[in-house]
Amino acid sequence: MSTNQQPLTINNQPLTNFKIGVLGAGSMGSGIVQIAATQKHQTVLVDLNEDALNKAAANLKNILARMVEKEKIDQATADVILGRITFSKNISDFQECDMVIEAIIENLEVKKKVFAEMESVVSPDCILASNTSSLSIASIAAACKKPERVIGIHFFNPAPLMPLVEIIPAVQTSEETKNTSRALIDSWGKVTVLAKDTPGFIVNRVARPFYGEALKIYEEGVADFATIDWAMTEIGGFKMGPFTLMDYIGNDINYTVTETVFAAFYYDPRYKPSFTQKRHAEAGWLGRKTGRGYYNYAEGVEQPQPKKDEKLGKEICDRILVMLMNEAIDALFLNIASREDIDLAMTKGVNYPKGLLAWAEEMGLANVLAKLEHLFAEYGEDRYRPSVLLRRMVKSLP
Ligand SMILES: NC(=O)c1ccc[n+]([C@@H]2O[C@H](COP(=O)([O-])OP(=O)(O)OC[C@H]3O[C@@H](n4cnc5c(N)ncnc54)[C@H](O)[C@@H]3O)[C@@H](O)[C@H]2O)c1
Numbered sequence: 101m102s103t104n105q106q107p108l109t110i111n112n113q114p115l116t117n118f119k120i121g122v123l124g125a126g127s128m129g130s131g132i133v134q135i136a137a138t139q140k141h142q143t144v145l146v147d148l149n150e151d152a153l154n155k156a157a158a159n160l161k162n163i164l165a166r167m168v169e170k171e172k173i174d175q176a177t178a179d180v181i182l183g184r185i186t187f188s189k190n191i192s193d194f195q196e197c198d199m200v201i202e203a204i205i206e207n208l209e210v211k212k213k214v215f216a217e218m219e220s221v222v223s224p225d226c227i228l229a230s231n232t233s234s235l236s237i238a239s240i241a242a243a244c245k246k247p248e249r250v251i252g253i254h255f256f257n258p259a260p261l262m263p264l265v266e267i268i269p270a271v272q273t274s275e276e277t278k279n280t281s282r283a284l285i286d287s288w289g290k291v292t293v294l295a296k297d298t299p300g301f302i303v304n305r306v307a308r309p310f311y312g313e314a315l316k317i318y319e320e321g322v323a324d325f326a327t328i329d330w331a332m333t334e335i336g337g338f339k340m341g342p343f344t345l346m347d348y349i350g351n352d353i354n355y356t357v358t359e360t361v362f363a364a365f366y367y368d369p370r371y372k373p374s375f376t377q378k379r380h381a382e383a384g385w386l387g388r389k390t391g392r393g394y395y396n397y398a399e400g401v402e403q404p405q406p407k408k409d410e411k412l413g414k415e416i417c418d419r420i421l422v423m424l425m426n427e428a429i430d431a432l433f434l435n436i437a438s439r440e441d442i443d444l445a446m447t448k449g450v451n452y453p454k455g456l457l458a459w460a461e462e463m464g465l466a467n468v469l470a471k472l473e474h475l476f477a478e479y480g481e482d483r484y485r486p487s488v489l490l491r492r493m494v495k496s497l498p
Pocket of ligand 1: 127206231
């Protein structure tokens with residue numbers, strides 16, 4: 101969790117003196133560089149692709165101009181922020197950086213290669229961080245001569261707006277790298293949580309049933325997209341229903357994350373991907389970005405209306421919720437993160453209305469277990485197995 105007792109210095113250097121490098125000028129890299137420059141750091145943004153650099157520079161200018169328009173900052177401040185960013189095609193410009201955050205394509209071999217390259221350029225104390233969503237930090241660190249300087253620093257999209265950052269030390273990461281990284285990101289006003297280097301870290305692991313169980317409920321013909329979305333927003337209190345959210349994220353991206361997590365967990369049925377989503381992705385119905393996903397976003401198209409049946413809505417909502425709670429409890433059981441950090445991650449990273457562990461207690465742990473046992477007995481599928489920790493928690497109830 102973020103702490104208010106942030107050290108004012110790291111290695112006897114004021115935090116703001118840290119020079120920050122960012123590799124990859126795509127949506128994440130340009131967001132991260134915007135945060136660092138706004139937090140008064142000299143920054144270097146490197147991308148091999150000149151178009152990507154030009155686009156990032158133009159985007160950043162636009163964002164700052166809009167902030168001036170809305171009187172959030174004045175023109176002089178906008179100019180100073182932009183002036184703190186150097187745009188470059190050359191990794192050797194990271195030479196004076198104290199930390200470099202990598203945000204290039206999600207490919208382990210490519211990331212390993214660039215980490216080795218970066219290490220040959222930077223100072224011996226420079227921290228090398230990856231913003232990967234799904235790859236093992238231990239594998240990336242293994243590509244370096246000093247793996248103890250490598251860590252995962254996982255921002256959420258859009259990085260300047262989303263408060264959560266997952267800090268993921270690999271088995272090789274030193275305490276110093278972990279503490280310095282966390283203190284630095286805390287000093288940027290972010291909410292940091294510490295996560296184990298396991299597939300999906302906290303958020304992308306615990307959130308899987310929000311999509312997977314919703315898709316299964318649809319596939320079984322229990323309800324349509326609009327009704328499931330209505331149940332989760334109106335009854336569950338979520339900001340967006342699962343289908344609206346998958347359309348927003350993109351069915352290609354959401355499907356790939358699910359498939360990656362499924363394989364990384366040695367095909368645990370809890371994370372099994374859905375044919376409905378696969379077909380939507382194959383059809384090019386990716387969501388908002390292609391004008392069609394589970395919903396049709398073309399102008400003038402009437403949106404389907406939910407069946408507002410309270411009893412059905414509650415059944416849908418409870419089924420998805422207990423699966424989410426079970427996932428959060430299992431993450432705690434396996435020491436993926438602390439109880440506090442698991443709840444913070446879901447409220448600050450994906451805007452859940454409540455932390456899942458606190459919510460499970462509110463719903464009644466015995467009640468959550470009973471609902472899961474009912475699903476487990478009815479389906480006979482390992483997917484619905486209750487976490488051992490949930491059973492223990494219920495057993496120890498007064
Ligand atoms: N998009 C998200 O929602 C999101 C959220 C959290 C984390 N991430 C992670 O962040 C990383 C970047 O994602 P993104 O969505 O910003 O990608 P993106 O495709 O928008 O940008 C990637 C950039 O990296 C550049 N690049 C590729 N190979 C390079 C190399 N060898 N050297 C220098 N630059 C190179 C590309 O030119 C491109 O500009 C990925 O690891 C992704 O998993 C993404």
